[in-house]
Amino acid sequence: MFLEIDRITKTFRLERRRNQQELRALDDISLDVAEGEFVVICGPSGCGKSTLLRLIHGLQQPDSGEVRVRGVPVREPTLDRGMVFQHHNLMPWRTVARNVELGLEALGRPKAERTMRAGEWLAKVDLEQFATYYPAQLSGGMQQRVGLARALAVDPEMLLMDEPFGALDAQTRVVLQGELERIWEADSKTVVFITHDIEEAIFLADRVIVMSARPGRIVADIPVEAPRPRGDAWRAAPAFAELKGRIWELLQQTAVKEPVT
Incomplete structure (x- = not known):
């Protein structure tokens, strides 16, 4: 397996009014991603999606468990794992x-x-x-x-994308989704893509991973069995609407019931 996420947990320790509190961001996350696969992770705000991506990149280390690429534990960032953030950082x-x-x-x-x-x-x-x-x-x-x-x-062998189109207007976002799919098909990179946009997830993904509210856990692994290249016809298809309804229901069931800190 190309990418293995093996039972990782991550807890942050916060100082508040001289008291130390613990915030469990991720709890017992396991996920395998095949080489060349386009996996989208979707979940409610504050569920640890971005934290998971930083662990895959090597920017942070889990408290327990392990992330491996081609069987080698990830200890630090490398250029073999390209990162694209929501803010371009040019x-x-x-x-x-x-x-x-x-x-x-x-x-x-x-x-x-x-x-x-x-x-x-x-x-x-x-x-x-x-x-x-x-x-x-x-x-x-x-x-x-x-x-x-x-x-x-x-x-890079793998592309990690943290809500890269989240700050864009709706029209530009749809255009760039199509361009990303075109580039991915031509280059066959392994992609792990974070989004809170259900339609974006269904349009791009081979699989949509749905996470629960904090502490983040994987609650569903949903294959998107639609031919490529995809376009407006796929967005209008009954199967697209069915997947959207299914994912929306899962997200509603796992919605955050407290303010995100």
């Missing part, structure tokens, strides 16, 4: 092309290779004509495309 003083080259610089790749790879990926996200622009000159959707190109330029 460097405002670097051009679009230079932002895309960032990971390649970290790998010590020659300038000619960096320029070529950046150009290739900007073309794949339809931004090659904006290579010399700066992030502030781009729309939010364009900035997020740059972030995607930057993550993919280093040719």
Whole structure:
């Protein structure tokens, strides 16, 4: 198995008015992801989705259990696991092309290779004509495309995406969902994608993993058996509506009943 999440738990310790409190974010999470699979994790706010993604990336370590990629325990972040956040985190003083080259610089790749790879990926996200622009000159959707190109330029084995389209308007979001599916089909990366948007999950996923409210547990693993490439016809299909209703019911049953802290 490519990615193995083996019975992980994660608890955060918080200081409040000189008292230490514990917040259990994840409880006994186990999940396997096959190579080349597109898995979407969906759950109520505060259920630990983003925490789970950071554990997969190696930004944090679980209190118990283990995350393994190709059988090797994950101990720290590497460029083999590309990360795309909700906020693009582009460097405002670097051009679009230079932002895309960032990971390649970290790998010590020659300038000619960096320029070529950046150009290739900007073309794949339809931004090659904006290579010399700066992030502030781009729309939010364009900035997020740059972030995607930057993550993919280093040719990671796996792409981790934390609500990457969450801050975008509805129309731009739908467009980028289609572009992401197109890129994924062409490149066959393993993807773990976090979202709170049910329709986005059903459109993109091979499987939708539904999590409970805090502490996060997996309550359902739902296959999405729809042919690819997908488009507006899939969004309008009865099976799409049936899946949406099923996932919505699960989320309602596991909704947070207390304020998220």
